[in-house]
Amino acid sequence: MISTVLKNVLKPLAIAGSLILALNTSSAFAVNVGDSAPNFKLPRLERSGDIQLSSFRGKVVYVDFWASWCGPCRQSLPALNSIYKNLRKKGFLVIAINLDEEKSDAMEFLKEFPVAFPTARDVKGITPDKYGLQGMPTAYLIDRKGNVSLVHEGFKKTDSEELNAKIITLLKKK
Amino acid sequence: MKKMTALSALSAAAMAIPTQAEVAPTDTTLSYRYSNYQEADAPRERVPGEFSSLKRYAIDIQQFGYRTPIGDSWYIAGELQYETMSGASPTNTTKNAEGQSQLTMSGASIEEQRVDIKVAPKKYFPHGTAGGLLAISKENDYQSLALGLDGTLDIFKKHTTLIGSFSVSNDELSPTDTWRSTSRAEADGRKKRSFSVYEGINQVIDKYSTIQAGIGYTQLTGYLSDPYKKTDNRPDRRDQITFSVQHKQFANVLDGAALHSSYRYYYDDWGLDSHTVDLKWAQSINLGKFRLIATPLVRYYTQTKADFYSIEQNPTADGFISSDYRLSTYGAFTVGFNSELKFEQWAFHLDWQQYTSRESFALSGTSDDETPALVNFSTFTAGIDYKF
């Protein structure tokens, strides 16, 4: 009885199911190292007004996509805050784009992990789509010329040092 | 709880298998739980002998949990269970002169202890996990060792997760007071082995819901009878199959809620088959700095009897016989309420469940015979978690 079930039901099931699911989630475009970073203009999260990426051409910008429910973000935001405080005078900027559906969730998170760099909000998810985000969190390190130098997925405590080094290298370039 | 093999620990530890794409947790958690399990007395009118004790099992269980990340992508979970048990269980059932079912309770009330240790390391990869489990259980009259491996793989951009696990266990019996009966003496030193696999798929349906379906197969071999029961002779092999589905649905009620529903179909070659339906509503309520998750739950369980189950000593043609209620036809309802109060790094738990079983609750296949040994019990748990 078991082998008939396996043959007649599970095999066709697996094939049909896989086809439909694969079609549902077919590949999309993603921004890679060397590409020009897509511009965005988004409302600020913690204050009024907008923030636009192109107005910071000439600086080294770290665009970080985060959300209150993303575990590694609890490590990344404080770590980035330290790096920002050290390197802002040399022309380093972090723009942290929040993707929470509820603004209150984002504000609660920032109460627990306050940051000195600007935060923005993209509730419709247009910007992460433009960048072809594959996972949360993902960050894009952009050089002074506006090109993507690094795509950083996830975040572990040990990433800080490496990031710091890469940012300093980019800051030295004109 | 008697003779809990370490293999059943696998079901529990395997609950730690992430069913959705996850990263290695970064928190260390210390947990403690105290639980009390209390069975209702055996029915007075069914137990002959006015001095027979009606008291069934009362069990105290303490659980100590420790889970922590190791390096960037490893996580290890450990649990220690310590249990003390007292009370009596039925040795057999019979029918009296009027054709009514009767229960014979074991004479002395036992006092037993059990220690259970489980360790489960897990490695997180970008698109899946791989884990293992070691479980050891030891009590006065039984010891068990189990090993398992499990893995998950995310496909279709983490919308689908393939889940697989495999485990084996090896147990040894050493019944107490082997002078009391031949079955006890015979079972002493006998072994029981098991081999088990589970394959499942977890699918994200939309932003608010997921569904998981899976098939499991287990094979038990060795001494499978109950040495403490009078005239209990079961086959030395049991093949078990389960088919299960779980669904989770988020609902925007108050501060967030989710409905968890599951169904399991079980079938084995002893003739037993069962259905289990489980419903839980997890409701989140913000109370200033505290957050409460209140979870009422219901469960319905029904099973049909094993081929060789009989209320009296009526062995089948192959000589198998058991009057253990766990192989009879019956149904059972559980109602319960779990609560978790979160405050900063702390979580406090308070859970309660009441289980009631009756022949008449069975979905199908009732007989005219009553099963006086059916158990009703209630459990109560209090616990604390600390994350850092």
Place this chain on the structure above:
Amino acid sequence: MNKIFLLSIIATCVIASGCTTVKPWQRGYLSKDVMTSATDPLGSSLDNHIYFSKEGASGGGQAAGGGCGCN
């Protein structure tokens, strides 16, 4: 047998086509603890321990089947 086969195919197609694309940043609701905490590991460990020793059936759920030595 054929009926079950047909029903399963239909069920899978219905479920699969009902499955929408959920972008990585749209996983907030799925990560909420009400969605995950109903199966707290120590709690399920205890529940399974009890059910597998007090009932005829065992296993199912996410695990390799139980093999309870509960006699």
